Amino acid sequence: MRSLRRPRPDPRVVYQVASWALDYPSSQLVERLPLLADALAEQPAAPETAALSGLVDHLGATALERLQNAYVDVFDLSRKHALYLSYWTDGDTRRRGEVLGRFKSAYRASGFLVDTHGELPDYLPMVLEFAACADLDAGRELLQAYRPSLELLRIALQEKQSPYAGALVAVCATLPGESPATRAAVQAMVDAGGPPVESVGLEPYDPRLLPLQPAGGR
Template identity: 60%
Template sequence: MSKQDRITYLAASWCLSYPDEQLVARVPLMRAALGEFPGASQPFDVVLSALETTALMALQTQYVQEFDLGKRHALHLSYWTDGDTRRRGEVLGAFKKVYRGSDTLVDTRGELPDYLPMVLEYAATVDLAAGRDLLQQYRPSLELIKFGLQRDTLPHTDIVQAVCNTLPGASPADEQAVMRMAGYGPPTESVGLDPYDPRLLPMKGA
């Protein structure tokens, strides 16, 4: 399963990243790699098809709208557990420590180290065990990202679910179940943006 998981993580990393010409050029590679395993390509099909058939500028505009202009689908894992609190700095430092523990220099490319595509790429190409440990540690964040994407009927939902399926245990039924599974409440020491509060889930179209 390790090879399939690596391919799933790398394809998910690319498909959750900002679309550019390089990403579009990688679509045949992703299709070929995922096609080695029965059913592995299904969660990616809609996104891959969009990359093949939609104008690049339209793809980029949609990505910015869905992922960059708000926090509804924030791809930074510690945002969902720590919000913009002072302790989040310690959490980000822990991600950097994991990366420094590998024998490969991890280029963050200007992103925070908890950026999901980066964590997935790290797991796929550098250290599968350490990367999977990070994903498991932040499983609640993955599930909350998934529910946010699902609420807005975005095809990336199935991709995040595919990542969750590589981890132990079944996915929770809803956001409240995620919070119970995680055993944490919303952060209280806010700096800047309000921390995540499961009682204030955004409604579709908000």
């Protein structure tokens, strides 16, 4: 009997596009937008690709200076939209240092050179690029472990009616289980231990989107 399940987008494509789209807007990002749009167009139709395509279209239709000003307003001037996953769970506490070590350990174990560019290792665009280009399983494990952080950020961006909410909708859609609709539902997810992690079959990944290099392969 044939499976009726629809094909899903390659999560690595979703993660790489979301990673670039969530980073500070630059001329390099603007140059990449056609590539991002093409990569999404090659994926099966799904909530992930629709949400990301809307964000990519917005980025392409908005002047760079306006994008930069809006980015600072959303992510730099408000802690309600923090892009650091452990900030949502541990804030600026001593325990957070131990938590950040988990991200560093995952990066080291992958065998890839991960340039943090001065960012903390739980910076969401970095975690997404790590999952896309270095170690999908380890990256998804980090994303799933901090699923409540992702969902809270998604809800906050949706409440602000920010186009960046599309990236969080897309990332959350790659993880098992439905996204909770409210903060109370996110707390219920935490109390229940979160949805189970599942393996996902993968199609060959588009090598045009790979910016990272294996250790020793400079």
